[in-house]
Amino acid sequence: MSTTGPGVRLDKWLWAARFYKTRSLAAEEIGKHRIEVNGVPAKASREVRVGxxxxxxxxxxxxxxVIVRGVSSVRGPAPQAQALYEETAASLAQREARAEQLRTAPEPALSIDQGRPTKRDRRQLADWDRWSAALDR
Known part of the structure; x- marks a missing residue:
């Protein structure tokens, strides 16, 4: 882990810092403009430097x-990866608030007990009289 000197490609650094499982996933997210460096949308080849x-x-x-605290192009163990960056206080507070919101108000879709209808359920639905609105009755 180098703390001074030349930078490392952004996609490599995100992979080494364990934000993404693969370098190609990191490059894909960069391509979707989901990552900004110093307030500017970045390219995968942009060099990341300390600070x-x-x-x-x-x-x-x-x-x-996050603020870059170290530069590495090698993916190491999690404690080493966490030493490469420091998350800002505002970012930590925002993540905690979101986690609390999810705890207090869970996703409504998660409360659904049953998923797709089974074959038996579909047969029962088929037996339902679909032509009840017909005028000839």
Whole structure:
């Protein structure tokens, strides 16, 4: 882990810092303009340096703002990856507020007990008189 000197490609750094499982996933998210470096949408080839501020929008609307504290192009263990960045206080507060919101008001779709109708259910639906609105009765 180098803390000074030249930077590392953004997609490599995001992969090494364990924000994404693969480098191609990181590059895909960068291509969708979900990552900004110092307030500017970035390209995958942009070099990240110590002190840069990254704003990440991940799946599920999760938004994080981190400051680069170290540069590495090698994916190491989680504690080493966490040493590469520091999350801002505002970002941590926002994530905690979102987690609390999800705890108190869960997603309505999660309360559905049953999924698709089974074959038996479909047969019962088929027996239902669909032509009840016919005028010839």
């Amino acid at each position: 840069d501020e990254l704003h990440l929008r991940q799946n599920g609307g999760l938004s994080r703002t």
